Amino acid sequence: MPNYTLPAIVLRRVDFGDYDLILTFFSLNKGKISAIAKSAKKSSKRFGGILELFSVLQVVCSSTKDRELMVLQEADLINSFSGIRGDFKKTAYASYFSEIINAWSEAGSEQENIYRLLYYVLEQLDICKIPEEILSVIFQMRFADIAGVRPNLSVCTDCRLEIDRIKEDLVAFDFIKGGIVCQKCAGMSVNRLFLSKGTIKRLLWVENGDLSKAAKIRFTPSSVKEGLGFLESFTTYHIGKELQSLRFLKQIRKKDE
Ligand SMILES: [Zn+2]
CATH class of the missing domain: 2.40.50.140 (Nucleic acid-binding proteins)
Structure with a gap:
């Protein structure tokens, strides 16, 4: 053998x-x-x-x-990475990243970029330089891209109107279409969520450039919360169920409030 x-x-x-x-x-x-x-x-x-x-x-x-x-x-x-296992919150986030990979990737197929991404977020959790929430935004944005389901955040998915030319400050994201839709095209879709333009811009910055640049993007507390909420719904939508580690993360946040 x-x-x-x-x-x-x-x-x-x-x-x-x-x-x-x-x-x-x-x-x-x-x-x-x-x-x-x-x-x-x-x-x-x-x-x-x-x-x-x-x-x-x-x-x-x-x-x-x-x-x-x-x-x-x-x-x-x-x-x-012993700094992760000694910390409750870091362990919860590392479990979430692992569970996403476990649920979403096929056995035996080589995916060097997933390995590098996971190594990067675990290393950063271990050395504590970047807040867990920002790392989770980076991980989920990058992972969606590698998995081939990169959300379209730059133009209206239907009429191709650019984000900068959409007048409203809150823009709908349609989960079925996999992208943002302007108010004219949004119609009565039920599978959607609203994101502020400021958050959308930051998510686009995270998507492009290298990981060390992505980690330097400044998020306001409200844009982290909004971006994280969106990405967790997006990930859940694609996996088809809410992961156990995500339910646990949500419980921890409730206690912190
Ligand atoms: Zn449109």
Whole structure:
């Protein structure tokens, strides 16, 4: 059976029986993969206790007859991002990013840009330079683009009127059409939400340019809240259900209010 050695981020870990763990990784070279870590639960010595959520590992896996599941042979720690797991809110956001990737990407397809994006947001969560909410805006905008569902925020989806020429300050976003619509074209669509032009502009800035520039865009508290609300609805619409980690994030926010 062939062996694979590759860098991979732990997206999910579940107990399997009394002794084993099943891990879902997002790897650099093979995208999403699942592997069983035998005896990892029984003895922490087996893998040195490094099979933690959001850790970046160099893993050696062998394939089995069951194509869906590999066997984890060895793992070395590249980065533990330990600052995330010690913090309640950071853990909640990292779980949300992982759950989106897990729900939205197909197993085995190489997606190096998803790996780089996830690595970037986890690293930033770990070093605490950018607020969690802004990182979530960046992650969801960029992920939608990679997943091929980039929201159209620059022109009316129906008549192609540019955002700068739309007179109203609140612009409707139509989820079915996947883009903004001017008031004339909006009609009676029910699957929509309103966004202020200021927020739309910021989201467009996040979409373009490199990640370090995206992180420097200044969001007002109201535009973060609005942008985040929009992107969470957008992500939920495309995944087809509300993720458990998002429900949890919403509960935390309610408590903070
Ligand atoms: Zn229009």
